[in-house]
Amino acid sequence: MKIRKWQIAGMNLVYKFYSFDYFLNAMERLGYESIEVLPNAPHFYVPDLSAGDMASIRQKIADHHLKVICYTPDQCSYPVNISYHSETARRRSIQSLIRQIEICSYLGSGQMLLTSGYGYFDEPKEHAWARMIDSLGQLSRKAEKEGIVLVLEPIRTDETNLVTDLPSLKKALREVGSPSLKGMLDTSPMYYAGESIAQYARELGDDLWHIHLIDGRPAGHLAWGDGIFPLDQYILEIEQAGYDRYMTLELTSAEYYNDPSPAMEKSMNALRPYFG
Numbered sequence: 481m482k483i484r485k486w487q488i489a490g491m492n493l494v495y496k497f498y499s500f501d502y503f504l505n506a507m508e509r510l511g512y513e514s515i516e517v518l519p520n521a522p523h524f525y526v527p528d529l530s531a532g533d534m535a536s537i538r539q540k541i542a543d544h545h546l547k548v549i550c551y552t553p554d555q556c557s558y559p560v561n562i563s564y565h566s567e568t569a570r571r572r573s574i575q576s577l578i579r580q581i582e583i584c585s586y587l588g589s590g591q592m593l594l595t596s597g598y599g600y601f602d603e604p605k606e607h608a609w610a611r612m613i614d615s616l617g618q619l620s621r622k623a624e625k626e627g628i629v630l631v632l633e634p635i636r637t638d639e640t641n642l643v644t645d646l647p648s649l650k651k652a653l654r655e656v657g658s659p660s661l662k663g664m665l666d667t668s669p670m671y672y673a674g675e676s677i678a679q680y681a682r683e684l685g686d687d688l689w690h691i692h693l694i695d696g697r698p699a700g701h702l703a704w705g706d707g708i709f710p711l712d713q714y715i716l717e718i719e720q721a722g723y724d725r726y727m728t729l730e731l732t733s734a735e736y737y738n739d740p741s742p743a744m745e746k747s748m749n750a751l752r753p754y755f756g
Contacts, residue, residue, distance in 0.1 A: 485511075488726075489550070494743065496523075517552065555594065565608070578619065592629075593631050605642070608641065616632070633666055672698060690728070695747075729744065
């Protein structure tokens with residue numbers, strides 16, 4: 481079973497109590513070549529940054545010999561939600577993400593992660609779904625102009641009532657119908673939905689564009705070896721699918737916040753036997 485080392489990306493989310501410089505140093509020291517970036521406080525909150533600040537961030541990433549392979553704005557809670565009932569809030573969310581697409585392009589990342597947002601759980605689902613499709617369409621048109629691919633991530637049913645599994649992901653991609661909108665998977669919501677990497681690969685084909693490859697108990701986004709997910713099986717399915725894009729170790733559990741680097745190192749070491 482083989483994957484490639486360059487496919488494995490670290491992410492700054494779990495370094496929330498450390499500086500961005502510390503995160504970059506850790507990634508280089510631990511042997512990561514790729515990173516997925518969450519542009520959020522405290523590392524960098526885009527509305528607070530000047531053009532010079534952004535140039536400095538881009539240069540620091542280059543100086544550490546790292547490549548931004550995915551750009552992931554915070555969008556699962558207020559104030560950014562592309563499916564808001566409030567049109568004012570939804571318009572603001574779309575404009576915020578349009579700006580993020582521009583930053584994604586500036587940092588040299590070819591892809592930006594999106595989630596579906598959510599509608600009120602006590603309103604007809606089809607109302608929120610229609611708002612989501614309209615928002616995704618607007619963002620996809622901007623992405624087409626910028627040469628960016630948007631990757632839509634299913635999330636768990638306690639986080640949204642919209643795109644939560646493979647069938648709803650396929651439906652959203654089909655209804656938007658943009659070449660700049662692709663699908664991805666996260667092994668945590670995938671596990672909760674009773675789905676598999678093989679299913680995603682078979683049903684999405686070339687539209688499977690990105691993977692969050694993490695362990696879980698099943699809750700949590702954990703370092704490999706700290707949960708119950710079948711890594712051997714996942715790697716086998718990835719290889720059999722011929723998947724040759726990036727996979728991010730999206731660790732989010734608070735148990736790592738005080739000292740995140742051992743968890744990032746543990747995950748990389750767990751994957752080393754599979755490197756071809």
